[in-house]
Amino acid sequence: MSEATIVDARGSFCPGPLMELIAAMKAARVGEELEVLSTDRGSAEDIPEWIKKVGHTLVSSSEEGGVYHLRVRKAK
Amino acid sequence: MKRILIVGGGTGGTILANNLARRLRHEIDSARASVTLLSASARHMYQPGLLYVAFGKMAPSELYVDQKTLLDPTIHFHVDPVESFDLDHNEVKAKSGKTYGYDYLAICTGSRPVPASVPGLMENAHHVYTEDAAVKTAEALRTFEGGRIAIVTGVPHKCPMVPLELTFMMYDYFKDRELLDKVSFTYTYPIGRIHSLENVAKWAAPEFDRMGVRYETLFNAKEVDGVQKRVHSEEGSVVEFDLLIAVPPHKGMEVIEQNKLGTSGWIPTNRATLAMEGRENVFVLGDTTNLPISKAGSTAHYEAEVLGENLARLATQGGAMRTYEGKVFCFIEAGKDRATYASFDYKNPPQPRPPTRAIHWFKLAYNRLYWNSVRGLL
Numbered sequence: 366m367s368e369a370t371i372v373d374a375r376g377s378f379c380p381g382p383l384m385e386l387i388a389a390m391k392a393a394r395v396g397e398e399l400e401v402l403s404t405d406r407g408s409a410e411d412i413p414e415w416i417k418k419v420g421h422t423l424v425s426s427s428e429e430g431g432v433y434h435l436r437v438r439k440a441k
Numbered sequence: 442m443k444r445i446l447i448v449g450g451g452t453g454g455t456i457l458a459n460n461l462a463r464r465l466r467h468e469i470d471s472a473r474a475s476v477t478l479l480s481a482s483a484r485h486m487y488q489p490g491l492l493y494v495a496f497g498k499m500a501p502s503e504l505y506v507d508q509k510t511l512l513d514p515t516i517h518f519h520v521d522p523v524e525s526f527d528l529d530h531n532e533v534k535a536k537s538g539k540t541y542g543y544d545y546l547a548i549c550t551g552s553r554p555v556p557a558s559v560p561g562l563m564e565n566a567h568h569v570y571t572e573d574a575a576v577k578t579a580e581a582l583r584t585f586e587g588g589r590i591a592i593v594t595g596v597p598h599k600c601p602m603v604p605l606e607l608t609f610m611m612y613d614y615f616k617d618r619e620l621l622d623k624v625s626f627t628y629t630y631p632i633g634r635i636h637s638l639e640n641v642a643k644w645a646a647p648e649f650d651r652m653g654v655r656y657e658t659l660f661n662a663k664e665v666d667g668v669q670k671r672v673h674s675e676e677g678s679v680v681e682f683d684l685l686i687a688v689p690p691h692k693g694m695e696v697i698e699q700n701k702l703g704t705s706g707w708i709p710t711n712r713a714t715l716a717m718e719g720r721e722n723v724f725v726l727g728d729t730t731n732l733p734i735s736k737a738g739s740t741a742h743y744e745a746e747v748l749g750e751n752l753a754r755l756a757t758q759g760g761a762m763r764t765y766e767g768k769v770f771c772f773i774e775a776g777k778d779r780a781t782y783a784s785f786d787y788k789n790p791p792q793p794r795p796p797t798r799a800i801h802w803f804k805l806a807y808n809r810l811y812w813n814s815v816r817g818l819l
Contacts, residue, residue, distance in 0.1 A: 378638055378790045379769065379785065380597060380601060380733065381733075382733070383633070384597065384632055385597075387632075414659070415633070418659055419661075419676055
């Protein structure tokens, strides 16, 4: 698996994990993978919802020790 | 002699410089330490005042104070923007051609709005992130006689409360002009609720419902069609407007990107020590960090206090002792005469209270007290 750019949004209430991901996606290249780290349970739902709506790809999603790891690929 | 160099004369840089000058007074007097501040401007702008300029409540001239008058006289201050960083040799080169060496470096160059990054946004939207833009927004509001107002918010952006504040303040402005029956508001927001802070969103949504403000979430502007007067989102939806108010996406300063210090101008920063990743004697504060926290003056203020204490120790006694815990405090104007606030850190979310007149008046007082705050007197 190729290395993903880490978006460390642990402890982020504002702007929050999804907003951090949106900003990072703007700076990423098409095909690039990013992995969001979040301590916000809601991110596990918000991020896949946004990814689906925009048309990017959710590569994987997991939780470890209270930290959610969401790996996404920029599709366009 | 320990030389501390601060690059950037905004809120963070100014507070840090004064904080260090106070803590290192004896060392500076005995030539064992020095504090140098480099800024791109001889004037210091109170950026939150731009919101009030847009509503005719402050004049642009009230936003500025000569930077030198804000600084402790022992600080070496130069209007000489840095153009290149040589972190391996502990020096920076500035526009004048002069090279400044350091033992410890703090980078706080801030951020800038980039409306041009969304096609059509710059040409068709008003915003409040520069003096010129705020003055034009005031004129657009003053001459607006009715129609569809849309609010769009780019990512990332400075001052997270501005999208809400603009909406609340426009509502009261048009209410006072008795135009509410001719004005509609569509508020859009990038994520799945109307503010990034969940508790703020929970408070604001019923307020919007009461006011008749329509809102659309998961809306990230992709392009603005100025002819059809439509904003198209990345998510495939469309919002129509007669007056478009934007919170533009921001980037860090170009000099940061040009020197390859961080993607989009945001420098990778340790969230606790504020050290630049991979560097022991370079620190970052304010909007310039890549930390997942609000880009706001209060963030820079709290970071500067932590960094001031740590740099003073590093310059005199050795190791740093304080960590930054992600503290942020934001006022929220909830209209023309009420306000509330959000205070939070990495571990504790805010619990906003109902808006009051007292908090609004305290915010107006803070607009004047700011100058004493950056001087280190508050």
